[in-house]
Amino acid sequence: MNHQPTSYSQLTLNLVEGSVSFSFSPQAAQDLQAAITQLMERLKVVATKVTPGGKANPQPPLEYRYTGEVFLEVFCNPNIWPSPFAAKVLITVRDTSIRLTTEAELTRLVEDLNQYLDQFS
DSSP states (O other): OOOOOOOOOEEEEEEESSSSEEEEOOOHHHHHHHHHHHHHHHHHHHOOOOOTSSOOOOOOOOOEEEEEESEEEEEEEEEGGGTTTOOOOEEEOOOOOEEEEEEEHHHHHHHHHHHHHHHOO
16 A cells, blocks of 8 residues: 655756756645646647637646645646647746746656656555
8 A cells, every 4th residue: 555645745847947846745746747637638639620720729728826835836828839749838936035937848847747756656
């Protein structure tokens, strides 16, 4: 039987340049992973379903928010990327004394989340 600790662990996100680490819960990571799975489906719709006029049907953006020891926001508009592999996400991490807003590659974010969750399985 797998036992998942209730304490928070450090999640490290690799950014376009550099990385950021912060306390994050396994449940929050699973929630973000589920939101990214939905985003991937939207990106695939945009990449494959083009209307006769040449425009894809607009898809809703990913707007994930988490509040714990830090506030994390992940945003991605699937309508501006040609494929899931090209997509980037806007990440904001802040607490009472610092705010970081930057971009990360979606595929790298998926890898970072998977690596984080592997320690609990």
